[in-house]
Amino acid sequence: MILGGERMIVKDDFLNKLRNLFGLNLYEVRIWTALLSRGVSTAGELSDIGNVPRSRAYDVLESLERKGFVVMKLGKPIKYIAVEPAEVVERVKKFFVEHANDRVKRLEDLKGTDVLDELKVLHKQGIEFIEPTDLSGAIRGRHNIYTHLETMVKGAQKSVTLVTTSKGLIRKVEALKPELERLKKKGVKIRIAAPITKESAQAIKEISKVAEVKHANKMDARFCIVDGKDLMFMVLNDDDVHPTYDVGVWVTTPYFASAMESMFDAQWKNFDDASKMMPNGNNVK
Numbered sequence: 001m002i003l004g005g006e007r008m009i010v011k012d013d014f015l016n017k018l019r020n021l022f023g024l025n026l027y028e029v030r031i032w033t034a035l036l037s038r039g040v041s042t043a044g045e046l047s048d049i050g051n052v053p054r055s056r057a058y059d060v061l062e063s064l065e066r067k068g069f070v071v072m073k074l075g076k077p078i079k080y081i082a083v084e085p086a087e088v089v090e091r092v093k094k095f096f097v098e099h100a101n102d103r104v105k106r107l108e109d110l111k112g113t114d115v116l117d118e119l120k121v122l123h124k125q126g127i128e129f130i131e132p133t134d135l136s137g138a139i140r141g142r143h144n145i146y147t148h149l150e151t152m153v154k155g156a157q158k159s160v161t162l163v164t165t166s167k168g169l170i171r172k173v174e175a176l177k178p179e180l181e182r183l184k185k186k187g188v189k190i191r192i193a194a195p196i197t198k199e200s201a202q203a204i205k206e207i208s209k210v211a212e213v214k215h216a217n218k219m220d221a222r223f224c225i226v227d228g229k230d231l232m233f234m235v236l237n238d239d240d241v242h243p244t245y246d247v248g249v250w251v252t253t254p255y256f257a258s259a260m261e262s263m264f265d266a267q268w269k270n271f272d273d274a275s276k277m278m279p280n281g282n283n284v285k
Helices: 012-022 026-038 043-050 054-067 085-108 114-128 142-154 166-186 201-207 254-268
Strands: 040-042 070-073 079-082 136-140 159-163 189-194 212-215 223-226 230-234 247-252
Touching: 012 026, 026 040, 026 043, 026 054, 026 079, 040 043, 043 054, 054 070, 054 085, 136 142, 142 166, 142 223, 142 230, 142 247, 159 166, 159 254, 166 189, 166 201, 189 254, 223 254, 230 254, 247 254
Parallel strands: 159 189, 189 212
Antiparallel strands: 040 079, 070 079, 136 247, 159 223, 223 230, 230 247
């Protein structure tokens, strides 16, 4: 997009970045950047500069005014003044926080309501028609994998078994520590096996308060077993894949999951306790 004739060029990727950061639509971000380049301008001028239909310019500017991006200058013709970008950032931050808090409150208020009860009934009815083979799937992207992993762990009643890499251990402690602390209080047995390195030493120190941690330098795998029936395993080495393309497979199958856990139990006895590997970092690679 060209702003102000040949004076300033705003690339589409920059406009898209602004849209994502500030929660604006295409017309809003075009009008806003056009006004920033002029400081003060009329709706008609901004329409031409920003390549926005004139019929939309006024309602777009009204929207930007409500959001705190622009100020309307009284007079004829009506002109608009751009708010200083740093101030816009603070206003948008405040709006996002207030909006998020409002949505969280509304979701919290759903607890114990007819809406949530009806959703639970629908889910319960749906589960009855699901074949065991349907309780499985592939999850793409590390963020989505960890979200599903947290859901699995949250429902644990008896045990959680985690096998991961050194880097994976650091990530899992960061993502799952609050939930694992809650499970520990419930009496859930938590075991973690991973290679112990200097980089993961702090994470091990933190998680050892709620889980039994052992050094597994010869087990190159990433998986989680919950209650001997729910299993998730990652199909790629996390050193060889970008987080966006990481893939996890989850399945609910007591037959396979319990067999996996039995094989793990046999190896668990041979692993060294993390505490033996930690003193002064002397045994840590």
